[in-house]
Structure formats: C-alpha cells, structure tokens
Amino acid sequence: MAAAKTRTSTFSRNLSTAAPSHGPGLKCGPNGTVFLSSGIPDLDKILGGGFPLGSLVMVMEDAEAPHHMLLLRNFMAQGLVLGQHLLYSSPARDPRGFLGTLPSPAASKDDKSRERDPDQEKGLRIAWQYKKYFGENQLDGQRDGKHEYSNEFDLRKPLERHFINGPRIDCVSIQDCPDLSTLRDRCATFLSQFPRNDGSISCAGRIAIQSFCAPQRAYSNMEWDMLSFIRSLKSMVRSSNSVAIITFPPSLLSPSFCKRWQHMADTLLSVKAIQDEDKELAQLLTGYQDMVGFLNVHKVARINTQVY
C-alpha cells in the first residue's frame, strides 16, 4: 500500500475501484447492499434504509382492512416516479384500473418544519453527560438527496397520467389462469432485464403481487404450487436488481403453509385493522382519531450479512 495514504487502523479495505454510482432511486448501504425506497420515508427509516435489492418482501394482510393497498400504492408510485420498471399482478380482471389510484408525490414541505429542537422536547428530559458535545449537525446532508431516493405521497392526488402510461409498467391479471406458469414466465421475463453483476446498476425493477392467495384465484387450492412459485420468485429476484413485494391474507391459508410463507420472506410486514370507537385504545394511544391501522415489522432482510 502506498505510504502516503493515511490509515486510521491496521486493516484497510482494499477498494480496487471507486464505489459504483447508481441510478436514481437507489441508495448504498452497509455491507454492499443497495436499497430502494418503499415509498414511505418513515418505513424506510425503520427498515434501515429501505428494501434491499434482491429481497422478497411479504405483507400479511388483515382480511378486515385494505391497508396493504396503501403499502402497495406507495411502493408502486415510488417506482414510477423514479423511472423504475414495474410489474403488477392482481386478482382483478383489469389490473390497470388500480393504477388510477396511485398517489402523486406531495409538494415538499418547508424543511424548517422538519427540524426539531432537542431542547424543546416536552415530556422527557434526559440528563446526559455528553449532550453538550452534540450540536445541530445531525440533520445536514439528508435533505439534498432526499427527493432522489424517496418521496412523500399525497394519497388524495392521483399520479400523473404520463407515469402510468409509460412503457415501464406491465400488468398481469391471473384471475382466469388455472395455474401459476403464466405468472412465473412473466416474472422471469421482467426480471431478466435487471441482471445482477458487479458493475453499476442502471435501473432497478419492482414487482408487486397483490393478494396472492385470494380465493378468487383458481390455483388458490394448490398450496404446494403457490409455495414453489414463491420460492422460484425469490431465487429469481435474488439474482437480479429488483425487489418483489407479495401481499397475502394469512387467514385463508392453512396454518402450516402460513408459517412456511412467512419463512420464505426476507422482509415480513403485517397490517392490522383498528377497531372503531375503542375507548381503551383511545386512552392508550394519542392520535387515535387519525389512526387507521397498525403496521408490524416481523422480519427485516439480512441478505449481505453473516447472520441469516
């Protein structure tokens, strides 16, 4: 190693090339993972940056509430806004109809409103010996790159038509298909556009499969077939630069298959409805009036780590 290079420790990473620059909407994370945004900045923060490329996200729906649609809408809209490719499958006869309900990015709020003065925290005061060493430095550097990675979405405004009518979006309706081979072939063709290699990533893909074991689908009795589809999708996604999200209602599966599906997921989320006019819950949670449901994060992807 050249002596001119300053070394802070004995071990230094041997970087033969500069870190590859990635396309829009992708962010580098630790251990060489590259993330893409879920469309909800708060969820990205909880998950440690977003969904890692090559991972399979599964969302357990609640049969009583359509909250998984919110997650899907944000995911899909985020991909379209950033120019990423999208494949969408739903149990409806005409999946394109759902595209009309995708939200548009919200107008960016004044950045000042996002600052929170730590000294003004009401509620809990913490006596901390090293507080005096930390200034206001933490919020810098986040705002510039923000809109290139993730946006906040305004659910009241529909996404502009030119995003939806572009060539990058593909819809599959498998309501009448007797088995999963059509869907598998479409996914394979879609994913072959984003092979993973060591170079820089030009663009990423997103697959969204809604209500995978919905009872209307003809194959919904074929539980082993559905499981093997998920497995093959997971392996295809792993070797490509994309993220697949599958939502399913766990109450419609037998318990052993429900467990198997949960194990298949790299990232596992679940949504749950809230009971209306529940007095105890209203006492316990502030903002109960504005809440519509709960989101649980059961598992977070650990693809590039030694822990699996």
Next chain:
Amino acid sequence: MAESICRALRDGALEGELAPALTIKDSVASPFALQVFSHVLSQLFSSILAGKSQSRGLVVVSFSRSPSFYLDLLKNKGTDIASSNNQIQILDCYSDPLGWKDQLAGSRNFTALSNEVLVSSTAIVFREVKHMDKLYNSIIELGKGLVGGGKIRFSIAIDSVDEMLRHAPVSSVARFLSNLRSHDQISSIFWLLHSDLHEARVTAVLEYLSSIVASLEPSHQLANGQRGDLENFSLIKHNSKKGKFHVRFKKRNGRVRVMSEEVHIELSGINFTSLPSEGAINQGLVPKVQFSLQLSEKERIDKANVVLPFEHQGNGKPIQIYDGRRSLVDGKHERPFAAVENVQTNENCGSGEIIYYRDSDDEMPDSDEDPDDDLDI
C-alpha cells in the same frame, strides 16, 4: 344495529367500489340465521318498494327453500306481491338444481307433477348449479330484466351459500361472489351461512369476501358434550329462543366497527334489543397499578423546575468535564452561577427538588456514602 345492517344494504355501493356484502353466519348452538336472513330480506324489500334504497329490484337465489316460502314471507309482512312483480325475481335453484327432473321427463315421457308448476311469474327454475358462470349470467339477466340496463342497480339475496358449496369448489364460489360484487349494477348482496357445515378455511374465505359479518352466538355457552345434562337443559331451552348477535363492519377508512345486540325469536318474528350489560370487550389495556401515573398541576411545575445534573452546562460558561476534583477557581464560580440559575428557571419561589424516600430503613446506605463522582449538579 340490525338497523345499521339494513341501512348499509339500503345505501348500497358507491361508484367504483365493490358492493357491500353481508354474511349471516350461525351455528348449531344458535341456529337463527334464517330468521335474521328473512328479517333483512323483508326490510330491504320494503325499502325497495318504498323507493328509499339505491337498488330498484331484488333477486333472490334460493337453494334451500322453495320460492313459495319467500313469497309467503313477504306476503305475511304485508307487502303486496302481485303488484310488485317487477321488483322481485326468484331464481329457483331448489326445485331441480341438477336438472334431474328434466332428464327423467325427457327419457320416460314423464309429465311434470302439478306441484311443480311455477308459483308465479316471479320464479324461474335454474338447473345447472354446478356451473357458476351460468348461474352468474342468469342472475345478471334476471336483474337486468327487473331494472333494465344502464346504471340502475339491484340487490341479491342468496339462501344459502352452503348449498352452492356442495356443488362447486370454494374458489369458483369465491370468484362468483367477487364478480357479483364488482358488477356495476349490483347495489348490495347478502347470503346465509351455517358455519358448522364447513371447514374453518371456507368460513374465512366468505368472511374475507364480505364487508359486513353478522354472527349469531348463544347467550350462554354450553359445556361441550353435556347436552343431555339436566342442568344444561334450561340453558338449551334458553338458547332456543334468544341469542347474541355480533356484527363486524369493515368501514371504508379501514377501521372495523364491532357491535352486539341480543336477539329474541318470537312467533311474530325476530326482535333485536341492545345488550343488557355493556361489558368491556377488551381487557383494559391501560395497566391498573397501585401508584398514580398522572401528575397534578403543582407537581408538573415542580418537576419542570428541577435542575438535572448536566443541564446547566454549555450555557455560555466554558465547557468543562467534571472529573471529581473541585479546584478553587471552580468553587468560586459555581456559586454565583447557581444563583443566576435559580432566577431563570422558576417563576415560583424555590427550585424543584427530587426528594427520595427510602423504601425501608434497613437498606444498606451505600449509595449515600459514595456519590457518583461525575454528577455535576
């Protein structure tokens, strides 16, 4: 609350949304689903006749009972069937669901029995219940015959889904129901289900497909396997006349509304009354503890006045790390600073203090003799 169900069915569907769907579910312990179904049917039909509902016609798909049952039911409720021919149609899947009588008649020149003559022009026999697509088409045709094409909607009542599931697999029935719900001309749809006849998964599928789930439960739970016991006899008798009616509404905003009522079956019909005791459905989520978790106003002000160990640092004075050794210089500066502090931090007199009451006297007083060296108060 049965009122709210009827209202929801009356109001019908919004543009671009799936039609509201009601499942009425019961079990052997509380077998009143038919009475509830009849009640809902008659209520809906009277509001259709009165013009108060979104839908303008009603199609009844009857599997388990003869069409004359419904006509008699509506007649008893006072509605005039003869003049309302154009507002109700019954698809008769009861008389000859698999088309056997037709086949018999064809092969042996067998003349139809007189009691098979159609009750009136309101009932049409359907003979192919195994084919969900054909059933779907027949229902839509009947409905369009009632209300015409275009944007006018009609409602559907299915009695009962159990029979459908005998003839066709769950996935076809599910597809049939969801196609009906997404048809533009359907205002609302409701069906009857006996949950004992099916596996749990089937009930889950039907609940998944519906936006309102009404279930009937016995008022008093019987212990399993003791039906013949004298003690339980009075409970059984009790349960044969009344039960509990639980409803779960899936609202548009994603919340679930849960309501309960008592239901009484009498000769004249069915009565819904509110539950006598509003017991808490959930266990209290706020833990009940022996100490008070709230603060009074005075306590809140005092708490705000307490000066915590490191709070006063960084206020203009050079930042120093307190390492437990007090030099003379520091000692001199500490006092006037503390005085300034007092003035700034409280509006009332005095500063807040944290007073610690020992739990018991035989605690080893080690913490007093060895204060944290770096606590800088």
